[in-house]
Amino acid sequence: MGVHASFSCTPYLIGVRPGLGEHVAWAESNAVCFANSVLGARTNREGGPSALAAAIVGATPEYGLHTDEGRKPTTVVRVTTKPRGLDFSLIGLVAGERVGEGLPYFRGFRGTEEDLKWLGAALASSGSCGMFHLDGVTPEARRAPTRGLPSMMITRRDLVAAKRSYTDGDEADVIALGSPQLSEHEVREIAHRVERTPPRIPVWVFTSRTVRDANLEAVGIIERHGGRVLADTCLEVTLLEHRFGTVATPSGKGAYYLPSLCKQKVILDDIDRLLERYA
Amino acid sequence: MKIRGRRIVPGHAAGDVLASPVPFSFVGGADPATGKILDPSTGVADERLAGRIFAFPHGKGSTVGSYVIYGLAKREVGPAGIVNASAEGIVAVGAILAGIPMVDRIDTAGLRTGDRIVLDGARGTVELPGVRATPVVTAVLRNRGRILIVRRSEKVGSFRGRWSAISGHLEGREDPKARAVQEVREETALRRLSFRAAGAPILARHDATMYVVHPFLFDVPSRRVRLDWENVEHRWVHPGEELDRLQTVPRLKDVVAAVLR
Numbered sequence: 001m002g003v004h005a006s007f008s009c010t011p012y013l014i015g016v017r018p019g020l021g022e023h024v025a026w027a028e029s030n031a032v033c034f035a036n037s038v039l040g041a042r043t044n045r046e047g048g049p050s051a052l053a054a055a056i057v058g059a060t061p062e063y064g065l066h067t068d069e070g071r072k073p074t075t076v077v078r079v080t081t082k083p084r085g086l087d088f089s090l091i092g093l094v095a096g097e098r099v100g101e102g103l104p105y106f107r108g109f110r111g112t113e114e115d116l117k118w119l120g121a122a123l124a125s126s127g128s129c130g131m132f133h134l135d136g137v138t139p140e141a142r143r144a145p146t147r148g149l150p151s152m153m154i155t156r157r158d159l160v161a162a163k164r165s166y167t168d169g170d171e172a173d174v175i176a177l178g179s180p181q182l183s184e185h186e187v188r189e190i191a192h193r194v195e196r197t198p199p200r201i202p203v204w205v206f207t208s209r210t211v212r213d214a215n216l217e218a219v220g221i222i223e224r225h226g227g228r229v230l231a232d233t234c235l236e237v238t239l240l241e242h243r244f245g246t247v248a249t250p251s252g253k254g255a256y257y258l259p260s261l262c263k264q265k266v267i268l269d270d271i272d273r274l275l276e277r278y279a
Numbered sequence: 280m281k282i283r284g285r286r287i288v289p290g291h292a293a294g295d296v297l298a299s300p301v302p303f304s305f306v307g308g309a310d311p312a313t314g315k316i317l318d319p320s321t322g323v324a325d326e327r328l329a330g331r332i333f334a335f336p337h338g339k340g341s342t343v344g345s346y347v348i349y350g351l352a353k354r355e356v357g358p359a360g361i362v363n364a365s366a367e368g369i370v371a372v373g374a375i376l377a378g379i380p381m382v383d384r385i386d387t388a389g390l391r392t393g394d395r396i397v398l399d400g401a402r403g404t405v406e407l408p409g410v411r412a413t414p415v416v417t418a419v420l421r422n423r424g425r426i427l428i429v430r431r432s433e434k435v436g437s438f439r440g441r442w443s444a445i446s447g448h449l450e451g452r453e454d455p456k457a458r459a460v461q462e463v464r465e466e467t468a469l470r471r472l473s474f475r476a477a478g479a480p481i482l483a484r485h486d487a488t489m490y491v492v493h494p495f496l497f498d499v500p501s502r503r504v505r506l507d508w509e510n511v512e513h514r515w516v517h518p519g520e521e522l523d524r525l526q527t528v529p530r531l532k533d534v535v536a537a538v539l540r
Contacts, residue, residue: 027343029342044368045368045369046342046368046369046372047342047343047345047346047368047369047372047373048342048343048346049345049346049349050345050368050372064368096339100336100337101302101337101339101367125304126339126340127302127339128302128340128367236307256340257306257307257341260307260318261306
């Protein structure tokens with residue numbers, strides 16, 4: 001079938017976007033969740049080897065999220081607060097813990113593709129969700145049956161509690177942005193903010209090589225202010241522990257994995273607040 | 280006792296159970312070099328996977344998990360077998376690659392760390408030589424959104440004073456549903472039951488006894504209950520939080536959830 005070496009966990013940000021109803025076999029939990037939920041493509045949560053096997057034989061087992069039945073929601077999750085920024089990661093962390101291997105149908109908020117990227121990545125980390133619906137936003141939400149499903153609520157208080165429970169560090173050595181890799185818009189936005197309020201600790205940005213190579217000006221700004229823009233990897237799979245002890249990040253997925261994978265203490269907070277705090 | 284599940288990876292394994300009550304991610308959850316459990320929410324952090332039969336409800340988290348399982352086996356620090364309630368693709372693929380015998384559709388909440396267990400992957404069964412199975416039926420009775428719970432008397436053989444649904448022992452080869460109907464008649468004198476649902480057996484563990492609970496849901500037309508000697512008090516409650524506040528028999532909430540969903 002051919003190989004395209006993009007070395008990215010966010011292929012959907014750089015032009016690999018299967019369409020509504022298209023069957024694919026993806027590994028990488030955030031990309032699986034995004035493809036199913038936001039694009040309406042169909043893939044199970046493949047482990048790396050089974051995704052590679054599918055690429056070799058050109059077929060994937062027909063079960064779970066490939067079937068209409070497997071895409072039906074199992075729980076209605078009503079969010080009673082208007083989320084912004086970090087809140088999308090927090091909603092994902094809380095919902096993932098509570099629904100486990102279920103398929104949540106969210107109500108009560110809206111979000112951009114980038115917002116849903118953060119939500120899905122966190123959801124797929126604390127839970128084993130490969131998909132969610134968001135009322136009025138995601139393409140299959142309108143036809144998803146929700147009648148008679150158990151429901152739960154996520155309030156502002158839950159989000160505050162989640163932020164606190166994933167934060168165990170006091171002073172950060174580095175601000176790390178990624179997990180999943182940042183989009184072009186997000187890299188430019190960070191460059192803009194770093195230029196406006198130069199940070200006193202390094203800002204490490206993780207993105208795809210496609211985005212990095214197309215935004216050399218933004219990369220230059222971030223690196224001139226003591227940061228790094230790294231491609232082909234992400235924050236929880238680099239050897240952060242060789243250099244740092246405490247990482248500040250707005251990524252729910254990052255906060256979930258950093259303590260165990262990189263032996264880091266974590267400060268989970270909004271990027272604006274972090275840049276302000278470490279100005 | 281022997282429990283029948285579903286075959287995922289063939290092969291035999293025997294050893295001690297390492298049980299996590301919560302879903303598990305091999306990425307971040309276990310040290311890939313040593314097989315030591317890292318995730319504190321499992322309650323078995325610092326235990327090692329090597330030689331153990333690892334039981335957890337289902338996989339979660341990163342899709343890199345398959346590689347981690349394979350890596351653990353390569354370094355000979357991986358589990359000797361895996362038992363899940365539901366096999367997730369990532370764990371299943373890892374176990375297949377690594378050749379780790381695996382069975383799913385086993386209610387892992389019934390297993391305890393330290394239990395001696397024999398796993399037969401090809402047959403999809405696990406055997407617990409040190410545990411005795413006691414099959415029971417539990418009838419959840421529903422009337423206008425509330426369910427009946429009863430407090431067990433001091434004269435019954437087990438769980439005296441605890442809250443329960445209507446239940447009784449299953450003898451020999453008798454039909455579980457017929458036994459459930461019979462128990463309802465004896466213990467409540469309620470008539471005209473409408474059968475609504477049967478759930479997969481729940482394993483409720485009490486020391487060396489495993490209660491294999493066959494759950495049933497019936498709608499009843501009346502809340503007028505006449506108790507026999509087995510129970511001393513009854514209440515019609517909303518399923519859910521109300522059960523959390525009471526001293527119940529093991530896993531009553533899961534038994535109720537198994538038929539109400």
